[in-house]
Amino acid sequence: xxxxxxxxxxxxxxxxxxxxxxxxxxxxxxxxxxxxxxxxxxxxxxxxxxxxxxxxxxxxxxxxxxxxxxxxxxxxxxxxxxxxxxxxxxxxxxxxxxxxxxxxxxxxxxxxxxxxxxxxxxxxxxxxxxxxxxxxxxxxxxxxxxxxxxxxxxxxxxxxxxxxxxxxxxxxxxxxxxxxxxxxxxxxxxxxxxxxxxxxxxxxxxxxxxxxxxxxxxxxxxxxxxxxxxxxxxxxxxxxxxxxxxxxxxxxxxxxxxxxxxxxxxxxxxxxxxxxxxxxxxxxxxxxxxxxxxxxxxxxxxxxxxxxxxxxxxxxxxxxxxxxxxxxxxxxxxxxxxxxxxxxxxxxxxxxxxxxxxxxxxxxxxx
Numbered sequence: 040x041x042x043x044x045x046x047x048x049x050x051x052x053x054x055x056x057x058x059x060x061x062x063x064x065x066x067x068x069x070x071x072x073x074x075x076x077x078x079x080x081x082x083x084x085x086x087x088x089x090x091x092x093x094x095x096x097x098x099x100x101x102x103x104x105x106x107x108x109x110x111x112x113x114x115x116x117x118x119x120x121x122x123x124x125x126x127x128x129x130x131x132x133x134x135x136x137x138x139x140x141x142x143x144x145x146x147x148x149x150x151x152x153x154x155x156x157x158x159x160x161x162x163x164x165x166x167x168x169x170x171x172x173x174x175x176x177x178x179x180x181x182x183x184x185x186x187x188x189x190x191x192x193x194x195x196x197x198x199x200x201x202x203x204x205x206x207x208x209x210x211x212x213x214x215x216x217x218x219x220x221x222x223x224x225x226x227x228x229x230x231x232x233x234x235x236x237x238x239x240x241x242x243x244x245x246x247x248x249x250x251x252x253x254x255x256x257x258x259x260x261x262x263x264x265x266x267x268x269x270x271x272x273x274x275x276x277x278x279x280x281x282x283x284x285x286x287x288x289x290x291x292x293x294x295x296x297x298x299x300x301x302x303x304x305x306x307x308x309x310x311x312x313x314x315x316x317x318x319x320x321x322x323x324x325x326x327x328x329x330x331x332x333x334x335x336x337x338x339x340x341x342x343x344x345x346x347x348x349x350x351x352x353x354x355x356x357x358x359x360x361x362x363x364x365x366x367x368x369x370x371x372x373x374x375x376x377x378x379x380x381x382x383x384x385x386x387x388x389x390x391x392x393x394x395x396x397x398x399x400x401x402x403x404x405x406x
Contacts, residue, residue: 114142114143114144114145115140115141115142116140116141116142116143116151117139117140117141118136118137118138118139118141118153119138119153120138120157121138121155121156121157121158122138122153122154122155122156122208123135123136123137123138123153123154123156123205123207123208123209124136124137124141124151124152124153124208125151125152125153125154125208125209125212126143126149126150126151127149127150127151127152128144128148128149129147129148129149130150132209132212132213133149134209135207135208135209136151152208152212154205154208154211154212155205156204156205156206156208157204158204159202159203159204159272160202160203160204160219160222161200161201161202162200162201162203162219162222162223162226163198163199163200163201163277164184164185164198164199164200164201164223164226164227164230165180165181165184165185165196165197165198165199165278166178166179166180166181166184166185166198166277166278167179167181180196180198180283182196184227185197185198186282187230187231187234187235188231188234188235189234189235189237189238189239189242190234190235190236190237190238191238191239193238193239193281194281194282195234195239195242195243195279195280195281195282196278196279196280196281196282196283197230197234197242197276197278197279198276198277198278198279199226199230199251199254199274199275199276199277200274200275200277201222201223201226201258201271201273201274202271202272202273202274202275203222203269203270203271203272204269204270204272205268205269205270206268206269206270207268208268209268210266210267210268211267211268211269212268214265214266214267214268215265215266215267215268218267218269221262221265221267222258222262222267222269225258225261225262226254226258226274228261229254229257229258229261230250230254230274232257233250233253233254233257234250237250239281242279243279243280247276247279250276251273251274251275251276252274254274255271255273255274258271258274259271349364
């Protein structure tokens, strides 16, 4: 039943009284004529065609124009410097494109995903920070993640963080499910393996950096075997402590070990001071003994030589030698004595006994 603008109304059965569904008849607003609108549109399109009609070339040009617009709007795409283009053909990953202008088959044959591959992501293991639990929430320890067994059968509490970014966007999107959960599970497993080969004391002090490097390498090897398309930038240990239940006793043990180490160092310093001095003193005594030995031997040899020379002279002139020896002996004996010699033949008239030594001492004292 067509709409007509003749007679001013809607020509329908039942004598509608000249009223249509958009209002009254001739005396009111008239509805748009759809057939007339379609006819005008066709006339305008014919005017654009060569010869003013739907010729074969016109249809070809229209089709080509629509095809160019379709390809231009859906086939050319731009990848930003911080992105990689992942091209999907009917939903299947076919290739990965670099930054810049690229071409693909038009939609819906091929589509493209452009994930950010330069952003460094951060995952904490063993704890949750405020950003992970909610705004304003404090840091909370997760014991089931942080407690690990060392190589010497001790338990250690380790909180660490992993920094990573996307290396291959195609692998990242299609080879693994839930990438962040995968990275976290691999990080926890790798850290437990490396800590299980280390001792507690080294993990707490000097071996933290080697443990971080070994964990990073092991994580990268595992993720590469998965084809995850992820690169591990760094593994950083934030807190390494004994379990909270025994941390006070552990600190007491560490303090005792520190005191022991200090006393050992003091003893070593004392030994380093005493031993060299004792060795120097011993060397001095040895040198003095060697000098005394040499002197005594030389004197003994000299006395022996002198005795032999005297003996030789004695054998040649016994009378003279005997007298000389007597005189030398008396000279040696009397050299330290006070003695006064009186010549009886001088006739001095000296009393036979006079304490001349005492008089001499008194005269010396008065002087």
